[in-house]
Amino acid sequence: MPNTRHITEFAGLPVAEFTSWESIRDDFDTAMRWARDRGEPHAELPPSHEPLFRALADPGSFAWRLRTVPPPYHFTLRGKGRPFETLPEYLDRFVELVPPRKVRALIVGHTPDGKGEMDAAQVAGELRERAPHWPELRSLFFGEILQSENEISWIDLSDLAPLVAAFPKLRRLVVRGGSGTLGLRLPEHRWLRELTVESGGLRPEVVRDVCASDLPGLRRLELWLGADEYGGGAAPEDLAPLLAGEAFPELEYLGLLNTEGVDSWIAPLAGSEVLKRVRSLGLGLGDLTDEGGRAIVEHADAFAHLELLDLHHHFLSEKVRTEIGAALPGVRVNLSAPRTPEEWDGELHYYTAVSE
Template sequence: MPNSHHIEEFAGLPVAEFASWEGIRDDFDTAMRWAHNRGELHEELPPSYEPLFRALADPGSYAWRLRTVSPRYRRPFETLPEYLDRFTSLVPGKKLRALVVGNLVEDEDDMDAERVVGELVRRAGGWPEVRSLFFGEVLQQENEISWIDLCDLAPLVAAFPKLRRLVVRGGSRELGLRLPEHRWLRELTVESGGLRPEVVRDVCASDLPGLRSLELWLGDEDYGGGATPDDLAPLLSGGAFPKLEHLGLLNTRGADSWVAPLAGSEVLARVRSLGLDLGDLTDEGGRAIIEHAGAFAHLERLGLHHHFLSEDVQAGIRAALPGVDVNLSAPQEPEVYDHCDTTELHYYTVVSE
């Protein structure tokens, strides 16, 4: 499951986590070396801390994860501004290329996204070379994906004018992603257990003339999803994102219903790669791909990772698309529920709750 473990690489760089005081408070010697030596290397460092101190010696070669540990009923050692101030004092801002914003908490277990965005925007001028940003890299054991409360992220994106890659993870109840003109953004991914239709419409209405890759985790209506092809009309008609090369409608409940609209869309004829991964595609959707094979035949890659296709339908897709790299990995079996005299099959996405 993508949100079950922290990423180890982002934007082609290894990830280094900037530890909070809460994370090292039980290792007094390490904490004191950190405080008095400003991150310089020491031979006696415990092995678990050595990677972090090596990253501090070469900060531009790493993507930096900002994440604090909940104090859980104890007074925190430092506030969020103090944590970020310590980060800026130890990591030269002009060398930063990539940021991974994890679960930044203070005296609560849940992140206050609006407060975090405000603190990041306040410091963004000192990080002028940031090209890649992952906001909300929170694991399932920290918070269910649809319970990660987000906010309007347009001010954060605007604060990084050289941003090329943006990944957002979380619930979409308060999420705002109507982005004003951002000429440099090339890749946008929104990970959610249920992406609210209004957010989908806002993304499609954003002014992103250089966008080349768009991935939307549409998710499940039970967790805030429910987007339809009408919500993506500007995208499907080819009117949005003229340079788009890859489109992913991922983690989608009801993936079968998207095959025909995609096959008849203008955008499919333009892109080189299409992803329907992580969803609940069944033989109904697989047969629709075979029926509309001509619309998919120009693709270089078709992603169907995690599906409920029978072996016959998988073989049919491969035969209908001989020139396409089709990813049919991770076949699944539906869950079976017996109710009195009836049997119900349940098809599921990779990430929900």
């Protein structure tokens, strides 16, 4: 599952984590003594600290993950239950230690509040307040939270449009979480090239807001539509401006991933104007069955111009997989990660890759 481990690369850069003070303060002193005793401040550090010091020496060559320790593990200071370092203090330390004008990519991970949950509105507000410090920021991943930290549909987000507007040079935006409180109707942003929204269930209103956003330079759009049970339920009419070719004139890749009922999307996509324009189409992580596979074969002419058709994580029989390959000989079709339906009470159940 995509949300079971931290990414190690983002925006073409290796990831360095700016660790919260609570989890490193004792080991940090040990590391500094280790280096000082050897007379080489950055060369012979313990393996666990070497990546951080290497990143500090060349901060523009790394994507920086911001993640704090949950409250149960906080050291306390100046009174019972008071975290040693608050979120504002943590971010101020990051701005102080990592030359902000060299920062090009940020990953916002789990930053829990006093109740152990991330207050997305607070985090977005703190980042927006410090946005002038990062004038060269090009890539932002908001909500890189693992399943072990919080189920994807339980991650309460907020209206992120003001945060995006605070970074006018942003090229790449990835958002992960539930969509119940997510706002993503973006005002004119001429530089944004890639937008990904990862969710176990993407609310139709959010889908409509994305399609109504003014992003004239967008090249890649990936929406994880998810399942009805977790807040999804988007239908082709919710993407009407996109399917009609009216939105995002520069689009090259469209991904409708992690979609429940993806079989029903094949015919609308085949008849859409946007499919004629894009070079790659992603329908992976969903519950594609032989019904949808045969629809692809039936409408093969509409998909024949694609460079890539990504169907990974599917429930296609070997026979239908062969038929798709034969119908699209000039297309690279990703049919990896075949799945077997689960049987409950005598019925077969098909599932998306990321749900709760």
